[in-house]
Amino acid sequence: MSAQRSFTFLVNPASGGGAAPEAVVPVARLLREAGATVDVTYSPGPRSMPGLVTAAVERGDVVVSVGGDGMLSSLAGEVSAAGGTLAVLPAGRGNDFARMLGLPGTPEDLAALLLSGSTCRVDLLCASFPGVPPREVAGSVYCGVDARAAELVDGAHRLPRRLQYPYAAVRALLTYAPARYLLSVDGEERELEAATVVVANSAYYGKGMRIAPPASVTDGLLDVVVIEAASKAALVRSLPKVYDGGHVDLPEVTVLRGRRVELRADPSRAAGPGVPVGGDGEPLGTLPPLAGDPLVVEVRPAAVSVVC
Template sequence: MSGQQRRGFAFLVNPTSGGGAAPRTVVPLARALRETGAEVEVSYTTSPVDVPDLVASAVARDAVVVSVGGDGMLSSVAGEVAARDGVLAVVPAGRGNDFARMLGVPHDTAAQAAVLCQAQPRPIDLLRATQPDRATLVVAGSVYAGVDARAAEIVDRSHWLPSKLQYPVAAVRALAGYRPVDCVLTVDGVRTKHQAATVVIANSRYYGKGMAIAPAAEVDDGLLDVIVIEAASRLELIRSLPKVYDGSHAALPEVTVLTGRRVTLSGRYVGSAAVPVGADGEGLGSLPADESDPLVVEISPAAVRVLA
């Protein structure tokens, strides 16, 4: 698709993202694009079941598929676009918007329209996460188990809080009640055991509304960045939380950083309770306890072309 050709766009909008921010975002942007002569189609959906058919229709007419919503919406769209060799674009309108942050997507309408009309597609990586007895899930940003998955659960119940406070409050509440996870991790066949507060398997640098959890991560390097934060006291973890926002936590002695292409993870809380797993703000159930049948996360290099 040439940058000089007039592009068509198929907006897939989650109307509930960001407390209703998505419709407010897409209306002026669609208008700005139509004023350039672009064809723009807008579809609203809250169900991932609708996404495959919407993407297939858009790609068939050579339209750029534009995900308008949060990171969870993006992940549901990105895999379908990748499977059909389409072109993807991202308009941030969710609570976290971490993958858009990683891509450097602007927030004002004029700049977004300029990116959509002028940027050249570039290939980026995606993750493939497989839980035992479940279908493989395509993920854009990261998969995580432990205290951060618990924080994501708290965020989902914190709509009464202002948006800027939801993630910080959830992080502190999750840390205040966390339990260590006894886990087994393998990265490209190298097995290690940990007693961890959390394990993050990342494609993108950011999660949790701007936390630079994997500061060295790049979305086009063909590698997973694995961050293990070893168990510590609740107070120590809460005190170190600000370091996650600028990535300086990676230098702490209780943080292990690994890279690879295939990661497996299994484990339980100390005391044998199940550990929650999440991906881009969406719950993935519980971490498998059996090392012989673990959670598997793999990188899919250059999986999808994106305008950014």
């Protein structure tokens, strides 16, 4: 990329507890000093995203997501559909997709990457609930205790940022109730009792948890991590292993791979009305029941061009 490339920064002002607007300033300044054209827009909400992305791509701009994984996911599908190029300025609580891409952390290094970095094509996930338009997700779709933990993170703003995810994970594990899942991976079906099921494109989620160690965003495959029902104490004790990927060696953990995943679940009586589903830090809904049509998660290989 040359210094003359132009950029549209789309900023989620709420990301990172309000850190995103501050994060964009030094990077935008460095790009302008290098001769690049930079437009900064503070996102008025998801309904405005398609129009903003289309206009930016038609101008030939690289679309820069400024925020967390949820902001990135909301843009990735739109940039893909418009045939544009996406870049990431991580400014959220988790920043796990940026971690997966190995992006630098300083404004100077990020600006240099935007100016001269190459592009690569990465996979996306497409999650489809029955009767609902499909939704693209960049990192992972997860069901059960992990989705509950993500909900708890949103209510943990008073804690220091480094403690928010560990706190939410432990609290969710201590209050979880397993569900009965019907899981199909490329047509191979199994029924099991589990605490959580993660359909991963990226290896990381939950602010650095290496939930799917073999996962690659360029291999055209999904890594499905199933953590079967175990005692709450055992799950809490095993939590540190998730940070280095050591949990996959535990007997209650199964890792599957495929291109199409179907999911249904019936919660236990203690779990409430449904099994929650999340994607990249955002709530997506609840799993359909065992007798219903499934949630379908498919991989979209090489779906979007990203500055990497």
